[in-house]
Amino acid sequence: MVQERRILYEHLDVPNINTFDVYRQHDGYKGFEKAIAEYQPDDISKMVMDSGLKGRGGAGFSTGLKWSFVPKDIEPRYLCCNADESEPGTFSNRYVLEKNPHLLIEGILICCYAMGIETTYVYIRGEFTLGKKMLDAALEEAYQQGYLGDNIKDTGINVNIYTHPGAGAYICGEETGLIESLEGKRGQPRNKPPFPAVEGVFMKPTVVQNVETLCNLPFIVDKGVEWYTEMGPTYGDARFDPPKPDQNTGTKLYCISGDVNEPGVYELELGLTCSELIEVAGGLRGEEVKAVIPGGSSAPILTHYELDTRLDFTSLTLAKSMLGSGGIIVMNETRNIVDCLLNIMKFYAHESCGQCTPCRWGTPWVRDIVQRIADGEGRQEKITRPKFGIAEGGRWGDTGETEEIYEDLDLLESVANNIANVDTMTWNTICVFGIAVSWPAVSYMRKFRPEFEAAIREGKLVTLSVEEATVPPEENYAFQQRIIPKEMSELA
Amino acid sequence: MSDEIIQLETPFQFNEENKKQFDELIGRYPIKEAAMLPTLHLAQRQAGYITPAVMRHVADLLEVTVMKVKDVVTFYPMFFEEPVGEYVIRVCQTLPCALRDCKVVLDHLKEKLGIDVASETNLAKGTTDDGKFTLMKVECLASCDVAPVIMINDDLHKNLTPEKVDQILAELPS
Ligand SMILES: Cc1cc2nc3c(=O)[nH]c(=O)nc-3n(C[C@H](O)[C@H](O)[C@H](O)COP(=O)(O)O)c2cc1C
Ligand code: SF4
Ligand code: FES
Numbered sequence: 001m002v003q004e005r006r007i008l009y010e011h012l013d014v015p016n017i018n019t020f021d022v023y024r025q026h027d028g029y030k031g032f033e034k035a036i037a038e039y040q041p042d043d044i045s046k047m048v049m050d051s052g053l054k055g056r057g058g059a060g061f062s063t064g065l066k067w068s069f070v071p072k073d074i075e076p077r078y079l080c081c082n083a084d085e086s087e088p089g090t091f092s093n094r095y096v097l098e099k100n101p102h103l104l105i106e107g108i109l110i111c112c113y114a115m116g117i118e119t120t121y122v123y124i125r126g127e128f129t130l131g132k133k134m135l136d137a138a139l140e141e142a143y144q145q146g147y148l149g150d151n152i153k154d155t156g157i158n159v160n161i162y163t164h165p166g167a168g169a170y171i172c173g174e175e176t177g178l179i180e181s182l183e184g185k186r187g188q189p190r191n192k193p194p195f196p197a198v199e200g201v202f203m204k205p206t207v208v209q210n211v212e213t214l215c216n217l218p219f220i221v222d223k224g225v226e227w228y229t230e231m232g233p234t235y236g237d238a239r240f241d242p243p244k245p246d247q248n249t250g251t252k253l254y255c256i257s258g259d260v261n262e263p264g265v266y267e268l269e270l271g272l273t274c275s276e277l278i279e280v281a282g283g284l285r286g287e288e289v290k291a292v293i294p295g296g297s298s299a300p301i302l303t304h305y306e307l308d309t310r311l312d313f314t315s316l317t318l319a320k321s322m323l324g325s326g327g328i329i330v331m332n333e334t335r336n337i338v339d340c341l342l343n344i345m346k347f348y349a350h351e352s353c354g355q356c357t358p359c360r361w362g363t364p365w366v367r368d369i370v371q372r373i374a375d376g377e378g379r380q381e382k383i384t385r386p387k388f389g390i391a392e393g394g395r396w397g398d399t400g401e402t403e404e405i406y407e408d409l410d411l412l413e414s415v416a417n418n419i420a421n422v423d424t425m426t427w428n429t430i431c432v433f434g435i436a437v438s439w440p441a442v443s444y445m446r447k448f449r450p451e452f453e454a455a456i457r458e459g460k461l462v463t464l465s466v467e468e469a470t471v472p473p474e475e476n477y478a479f480q481q482r483i484i485p486k487e488m489s490e491l492a
Numbered sequence: 493m494s495d496e497i498i499q500l501e502t503p504f505q506f507n508e509e510n511k512k513q514f515d516e517l518i519g520r521y522p523i524k525e526a527a528m529l530p531t532l533h534l535a536q537r538q539a540g541y542i543t544p545a546v547m548r549h550v551a552d553l554l555e556v557t558v559m560k561v562k563d564v565v566t567f568y569p570m571f572f573e574e575p576v577g578e579y580v581i582r583v584c585q586t587l588p589c590a591l592r593d594c595k596v597v598l599d600h601l602k603e604k605l606g607i608d609v610a611s612e613t614n615l616a617k618g619t620t621d622d623g624k625f626t627l628m629k630v631e632c633l634a635s636c637d638v639a640p641v642i643m644i645n646d647d648l649h650k651n652l653t654p655e656k657v658d659q660i661l662a663e664l665p666s
């Protein structure tokens with residue numbers, strides 16, 4: 001069985017690790033001290049780039065690359081630490097804040113040193129009262145010990161960290177929504193470009209980084225890039241000659257919930273498969289896996305045929321899903337997928353910030369369609385439309401044939417695709433909340449179409465067996481189009 | 493006319509301690525308006541909910557229009573514009589909690605307290621007559637590993653069953 005690899009969480013359960021002294025005794029602030037003693041700021045940025053660290057908050061964007069976009073000649077620059085953690089199924093940042101806040105402070109210090117940043121705001125979701133309290137206490141200690149404030153450790157570096165509470169809006173997790181909210185306004189995302197790296201909070205260059213991403217920094221600096229890159233797979237992008245390396249380095253704080261025996265956060269090297277993770281989490285609670293959400297509720301769902309997918313950024317993207325925030329939700333054979341989708345759509349309908357028409361109107365519309373189907377009032381009429389499937393040349397596409405589909409299912413798909421189109425990956429909305437709505441809506445419907453059809457046909461929710469509920473692999477758009485990446489070592 | 497309104501309202505001003513906290517807060521940001529959310533949290537803690545008088549006071553302190561404060565208050569679910577109970581009970585309803593029977597917990601609370609679930613536009617229907625409890629549904633509280641969960645004011649309660657809920661309610665200081 002795959003073993004846990006605790007790095008960020010290594011000392012999480014040490015009693016009083018939240019205090020400065022105990023944190024110090026466990027190599028605390030070693031990474032930061034090494035950074036200021038041995039490296040120039042640019043060296044740190046280069047190390048982060050070379051480490052292949054990708055953002056853990058959702059988008060999986062290269063951290064080093066993001067830093068390289070920040071103009072160095074505009075002062076002041078800011079760091080916003082994203083501790084809004086509201087993606088359903090995600091709960092790893094909470095434990096860092098509540099149990100090991102000095103690790104986050106150290107990560108922030110390294111980022112500030114590398115980027116020449118003097119002010120950091122940690123945007124903590126409003127419900128995290130304990131997390132905020134623990135971090136505030138740790139900050140006070142760090143100020144007293146001379147690790148924060150002016151002229152830190154006689155280096156001439158000044159860093160101030162402030163916590164900032166949110167107030168219950170999911171969209172403030174989106175980086176520009178967070179910035180607007182931090183400025184004291186409604187948390188409505190901004191149009192991009194300009195990206196926050198160029199023009200962020202208070203219209204100054206801003207680095208927005210998730211808690212977990214920042215917590216990786218002390219280890220990259222302390223133990224070195226080589227040590228770090230040994231963890232997790234490095235794939236080769238075979239479209240390039242020679243293949244371009246695509247790093248999925250480091251560990252991930254996988255959050256697993258739902259139908260497993262031991263839900264929780266497991267820190268593992270990136271790249272284990274979905275079935276392996278379920279094993280690590282004490283195995284399935286129930287008889288059979290029906291479905292797995294691999295990256296928080298925004299991610300497209302996986303069927304039991306897709307459980308061999310590796311849980312890393314590249315593999316999941318190529319399987320037409322995403323690692324997102326690393327929140328894995330498992331559903332067993334007793335679950336009804338229509339009901340699950342309804343739950344998720346209620347969430348999104350409530351959380352749309354309301355700026356863009358497709359999202360403001362489309363999201364409640366999708367919810368209403370699913371509600372209608374779940375209530376047994378799905379429209380019985382059928383329509384005829386072009387059938388997609390394995391077309392000429394063995395590739396997914398328009399087969400030239402037609403199919404009959406319940407009007408409501410076609411409507412569900414088209415409303416969702418008009419918020420953000422999951423096939424072309426295009427959208428007319430300001431932020432990617434739109435795709436976070438249409439991804440689940442379309443993927444659940446397409447992959448578990450028999451269960452949706454049964455609900456409409458029978459006029460009530462019917463939970464089919466796993467086999468009956470799932471479309472076979474030949475008809476699964478994602479399964480047919482997925483690419484399984486090869487590791488560099490295999491390509492050589 | 494305006495005299496009349498002022499008389500109907502309870503006036504609001506930060507107390508000594510909160511004023512001190514506010515003064516510290518305001519120093520954190522290059523613009524005053526940025527202190528909006530923490531200031532509103534502070535005010536809500538003192539006043540119980542965000543009254544028009546609270547909004548006026550916050551607007552004065554941050555040097556913005558009252559409309560701007562109202563704009564923010566209406567956006568965020570954690571700010572209340574109506575009175576709420578002494579204990580606000582937030583029951584998580586999102587998928588991972590739903591997979592762990594959060595509905596049983598919610599139904600139990602509804603029955604036990606004899607109230608409906610509050611909605612954003614009608615907090616009264618989810619508040620007990622004695623003003624002790626307000627029952628609300630919320631979304632993922634980032635504790636899905638210990639689902640189902642509820643929050644009572646600032647405290648999280650995990651792995652709930654109806655029996656555990658009874659016990660927790662019985663132990664609340666009255
Ligand atoms: C709707 C939406 C919600 C998001 N919520 C969060 C969140 O709660 N926490 C988080 O770290 N990132 C969240 N993100 C991702 C952020 O926009 C951003 O990519 C991230 O904070 C960048 O940090 P990273 O590169 O370290 O991951 C969200 C994105 C979207 C579109
Ligand atoms: S897509 Fe939705 S959440 Fe994002 S800005 Fe537009 S309305 Fe707001
Ligand atoms: S769904 Fe209830 S805490 Fe996440």
